[in-house]
Amino acid sequence: MNTNTLKKEDAVATDLAAQQPLLAIRDLRKQFTRANGHLVTAVDDITLSIAPGEFIVLLGPSGCGKTTLLRCIGGLETASEGTITINGRAMFSAELGTDVPTRRRGISMVFQSYALWPNMTVFENIAFPLKSRRRGMSKSEIREAVEEITRVVGISDLHTQYPHHISGGQQQRVALARALVDGNALVLFDEPLSNVDAKVRRDLRIELAALQAKLGFAAVYVTHDQEDAMELADRIVVLEGGRIAQVGAPQEIYENPVSSYVAGFVGSSNSMSGTVREVTSTEVVLDSTMGLIKARPNPGLVAGQEVEVMFRPQHVRIHQERPSSTNAWPMLLRKIMHSGTHAEILLTHEHEIYQARADADFEAVLDSDVWVTVEQRHVFGFPKRAVPA
Numbered sequence: 557m558n559t560n561t562l563k564k565e566d567a568v569a570t571d572l573a574a575q576q577p578l579l580a581i582r583d584l585r586k587q588f589t590r591a592n593g594h595l596v597t598a599v600d601d602i603t604l605s606i607a608p609g610e611f612i613v614l615l616g617p618s619g620c621g622k623t624t625l626l627r628c629i630g631g632l633e634t635a636s637e638g639t640i641t642i643n644g645r646a647m648f649s650a651e652l653g654t655d656v657p658t659r660r661r662g663i664s665m666v667f668q669s670y671a672l673w674p675n676m677t678v679f680e681n682i683a684f685p686l687k688s689r690r691r692g693m694s695k696s697e698i699r700e701a702v703e704e705i706t707r708v709v710g711i712s713d714l715h716t717q718y719p720h721h722i723s724g725g726q727q728q729r730v731a732l733a734r735a736l737v738d739g740n741a742l743v744l745f746d747e748p749l750s751n752v753d754a755k756v757r758r759d760l761r762i763e764l765a766a767l768q769a770k771l772g773f774a775a776v777y778v779t780h781d782q783e784d785a786m787e788l789a790d791r792i793v794v795l796e797g798g799r800i801a802q803v804g805a806p807q808e809i810y811e812n813p814v815s816s817y818v819a820g821f822v823g824s825s826n827s828m829s830g831t832v833r834e835v836t837s838t839e840v841v842l843d844s845t846m847g848l849i850k851a852r853p854n855p856g857l858v859a860g861q862e863v864e865v866m867f868r869p870q871h872v873r874i875h876q877e878r879p880s881s882t883n884a885w886p887m888l889l890r891k892i893m894h895s896g897t898h899a900e901i902l903l904t905h906e907h908e909i910y911q912a913r914a915d916a917d918f919e920a921v922l923d924s925d926v927w928v929t930v931e932q933r934h935v936f937g938f939p940k941r942a943v944p945a
């Protein structure tokens with residue numbers, strides 16, 4: 557085969573496939589019995605492989621099974637069905653009764669509550685995993701390892717402090733250093749940034765990305781925050797009711813969401829109701845309160861079907877005069893919010909609110925009639941979701 561004909565994506569895929577996955581999860585299911593006797597399927601038939609050095613984010617709203625999946629990987633929870641393999645070694649198999657304890661899985665964990673030992677100094681906290689595993693490290697080797705990682709994480713000056721004497725952001729750095737000090741190839745994170753304020757959160761996120769690039773560990777990172785996910789992930793796994801709704805690179809998921817659930821969760825979206833009039837290979841024609849709408853092709857839809865029409869604020873263009881293009885809708889311009897880098901605009905149509913995003917210098921008369929347009933390639937028609945019981 558002429559390798560020149562290989563596309564870049566193919567080359568990457570071949571490359572990854574050739575490698576043994578670091579973590580392989582197969583047909584994993586975890587059920588809980590609630591106090592009232594009801595069975596909950598928290599993790600529902602998950603299959604997922606993670607390459608060495610890959611940063612995976614598990615994204616979804618509260619209760620979708622993120623923590624349970626992470627705890628199964630870490631050995632803190634025993635799954636009901638399926639297998640978990642790390643570096644080719646079976647860590648868990650429901651069928652064979654294999655369940656390797658956490659400390660022998662070769663992984664580190666960072667939690668939302670930093671879980672630092674309050675009666676130990678920062679140095680002692682970070683040194684702890686090296687001591688407790690009786691790996692025969694000498695005192696000076698341990699000191700060297702702790703000094704190295706605290707330098708990398710930027711907390712060299714905190715060695716003698718106790719956790720309650722340092723800030724939340726610093727505590728999270730200590731927790732990070734403790735997770736990274738023994739050089740495990742896989743680190744699990746459960747919403748590690750949700751207890752720090754927005755500014756610290758942004759800083760820590762950038763530092764974490766830089767650390768991962770430098771140290772090369774693979775990560776499974778749980779969050780409900782789409783900014784965390786978009787910025788950190790090589791691949792995002794969107795979870796919905798314990799199942800995988802979509803897996804892909806952040807940009808891929810953002811541009812090609814497979815459902816209204818994914819589109820609504822990754823990036824902000826406008827939404828309205830519509831009915832399918834016609835489906836062709838190049839477009840979907842919909843009826844709505846706006847009149848006729850042309851949306852991206854979606855072979856899954858059929859004429860007469862009720863759909864959710866979705867489009868992103870940054871794809872909305874605002875005009876003073878009626879444009880001749882398709883997907884031109886009359887709206888009332890209600891509010892302009894300047895944020896420095898751009899302007900958020902609120903519009904209404906028959907009491908429904910829509911959002912647009914424009915340049916920072918956008919100006920218009922409030923409560924004026926305007927026309928908005930959205931190109932067909934930016935309009936999605938998704939099957940209406942069943943309302944949860």
Ligand SMILES: Nc1ncnc2c1ncn2[C@@H]1O[C@H](COP(=O)(O)OP(=O)(O)O)[C@@H](O)[C@H]1O
Pocket residue numbers: 588589590596597598616617618619620621622623624625
């Ligand atoms: N120990 C438990 N006992 C009973 N139900 C649980 C237990 N842990 C989690 N669940 C249920 O499993 C589902 C998934 O929970 P969880 O994994 O914590 O979600 P997330 O981390 O995405 O918020 C929820 O419905 C939750 O109530």
Ligand SMILES: [Mg+2]
Pocket residue numbers: 622623624
């Ligand atoms: Mg959770």
